[in-house]
Amino acid sequence: MANVTIFEHPLIQHKLSILRDERTGTNQFRALISEISNLMCYEATRDLPLTAVDVKTPMGICHAKKVKGRKLAIVPILRAGLGMVDGMLNLIPAAKVGHIGLYRDPETAQPVEYYCKLPADIDEREVIVVDPMLATGGSAIDAITMIKEKGAKNVKFMCIIAAPEGLNALKDAHSDVDIFCAALDDCLNEHKYIIPGLGDAGDRIFGTK
Ligand code: PRP
Ligand code: URA
Numbered sequence: 001m002a003n004v005t006i007f008e009h010p011l012i013q014h015k016l017s018i019l020r021d022e023r024t025g026t027n028q029f030r031a032l033i034s035e036i037s038n039l040m041c042y043e044a045t046r047d048l049p050l051t052a053v054d055v056k057t058p059m060g061i062c063h064a065k066k067v068k069g070r071k072l073a074i075v076p077i078l079r080a081g082l083g084m085v086d087g088m089l090n091l092i093p094a095a096k097v098g099h100i101g102l103y104r105d106p107e108t109a110q111p112v113e114y115y116c117k118l119p120a121d122i123d124e125r126e127v128i129v130v131d132p133m134l135a136t137g138g139s140a141i142d143a144i145t146m147i148k149e150k151g152a153k154n155v156k157f158m159c160i161i162a163a164p165e166g167l168n169a170l171k172d173a174h175s176d177v178d179i180f181c182a183a184l185d186d187c188l189n190e191h192k193y194i195i196p197g198l199g200d201a202g203d204r205i206f207g208t209k
Pocket of ligand 1: 077078079080081102103104105109111131132133134135136137138139140166192200201202203
């Protein structure tokens with residue numbers, strides 16, 4: 001069964017409150033998305049395996065540990081997922097980055113695919129799919145299905161705000177995928193926007209409204 005982690009760390013909650021504020025402009029919004037993603041990435045990579053190494057310090061040998069060369073891939077769902085990539089690469093600079101283009105049809109709220117480019121060895125990588133918003137769950141479910149169809153076996157999903165509807169749908173569709181959210185909000189409105197949420201994440205990151 002999928003593990004769901006909702007972050008309660010004070011720094012994440014603080015940054016998220018500023019992010020939600022309608023007065024927060026594009027510049028600061030982008031910076032906050034990146035900072036929150038960085039903090040979440042720290043937790044989402046907690047289970048990376050370690051390997052023993054001997055390090056020669058100026059004082060002698062230290063029996064230490066390093067991350068055991070596990071291959072990682074970050075896959076943002078375009079557009080808004082792009083805002084989370086830099087914050088994660090800060091912590092895991094060797095990760096490869098794939099892209100999946102999906103947008104929600106404004107009439108039906110159903111995801112429409114328009115792009116998919118993944119690392120060639122995606123089947124050998126641990127994949128973290130990122131998108132700030134998990135609303136109905138349709139986009140995340142389709143993106144993860146596409147990634148699994150390319151052979152990936154180990155997939156995690158990270159979002160900033162989830163609605164209960166999307167969280168349940170994602171858990172039902174991909175029960176093997178661990179989910180990380182900075183906040184679980186109340187519900188969706190009649191247009192399938194998250195309440196209270198933060199509005200349209202893509203528009204706020206890219207200043208398109
Ligand atoms: C938003 C968001 C998710 C999706 C979530 O993208 O970034 O991808 O909606 O909704 P769902 O859970 O109901 O599928 P949007 O379709 O607005 O595209 P954009 O990122 O290009 O703005
Ligand atoms: N996509 C967004 O950007 N915001 C929502 O609240 C729902 C979907």
